[in-house]
Amino acid sequence: MEAQLDLISELLALLQDSDPDVRFIAGRAVLQASSSVKLAKKSSSSPQLVLERAYSLIPKLFPAGEMNARILQSLFISCRGASDALHCFENETAVSEKNGSAIGLMNLGTERKIFEDEIANPFEEMILANQLRATAVVTSRATVADGDVRGLLELCSSVLGRLYARELARHSNNSSPDVAHELTWSSNTFPFIHSLIIGSIAAIYLGAEDSNDVVGDSRRIIMLLGTERESAIHPCVAQALTTLASAQPSDSDTYEALAACCFLLPTRPETTE
16 A cells, blocks of 8 residues: 555656646556546547546545545645745845835846746646646545644644734734735745645645644734725735635534635535545
8 A cells, every 4th residue: 555655655746747748648657547437538648638637536546545645745845936036026025015126126136037037838837737626626525644744834833823924913013905915815825825725724724733723823914904995915826825714623614614715626526525
C-alpha cells in the first residue's frame, strides 16, 4: 500500500508537468490504476479534464483516505512561497501608497523583476490543482492527523494576520477601499491566499485541531469588513474567509460552502460513505 501511495503521489505531480506527453501518460496511469475506470479518448485530449478525473478517482482508489495527508501536504508545498509573494507586494505598494513624487511612483526601488518569469504552460497554475486537492480530501470524510496539517494551518494563520493588519491600517487611516493596493487582488498573491484558506477549511472539516485559530482569524477579518458597506477585498477570498470563519468538522454546511468556494471546478464532489 505504501508503494502504491508513493506512486500515485508522483503521478499526480506529473499531471502538472510542462510536457503534454508526460501529462498524458501520467493521467492514463492514474485513471487505469483502477480496473473499473478507463481513460476515454476524448478526456485524454483535455489536460484539465484528466487532472479533474484523476483527483476524483482518489477516494475510489483509497476509500479510507490514506492519501489525504499527502494531498494536503502537496497543497502546503505549493503555497510555501506565500510569504515572499506577500512581502514583494507590500514592498511594491508601499512606494505608491506613501510616495507622492513622480520618480518614487515609478517603483524603481521595488523587488519586482522587469520581465516576470512566464509560465508557458497555464496547466501549471496551482489554483486549479489546489481546488481539486481540497475537494478530493473532503470526499473521503477520513480524518487527518494534526501533525500532517500543522504547517498548512500555521502558514494560513500568518497570511490571515497580514490581511487583518492591512485592513486594520486602512480603517485606522480612514482610507477608502482601494483595489490597486489590495493584497487579495494581485495575481501574484491571490492563488496563495485562496489556496491556503480552502486548504485550511478542508483540514478543519477532516477533524484537524485548529491550534493556530485560523477560524478566529477569519472571523476577525469578516467582522472588520462588516463595519462598512464596501471593501476592496477579492469576493472569492471574502467567500472563502466566510466559510473558514464557520468551518466545523464533518459539517455538511462546511462541505457545501467549500465546494462553492472552488470556482474553477464545474462539478460538486460527492462524499463517499
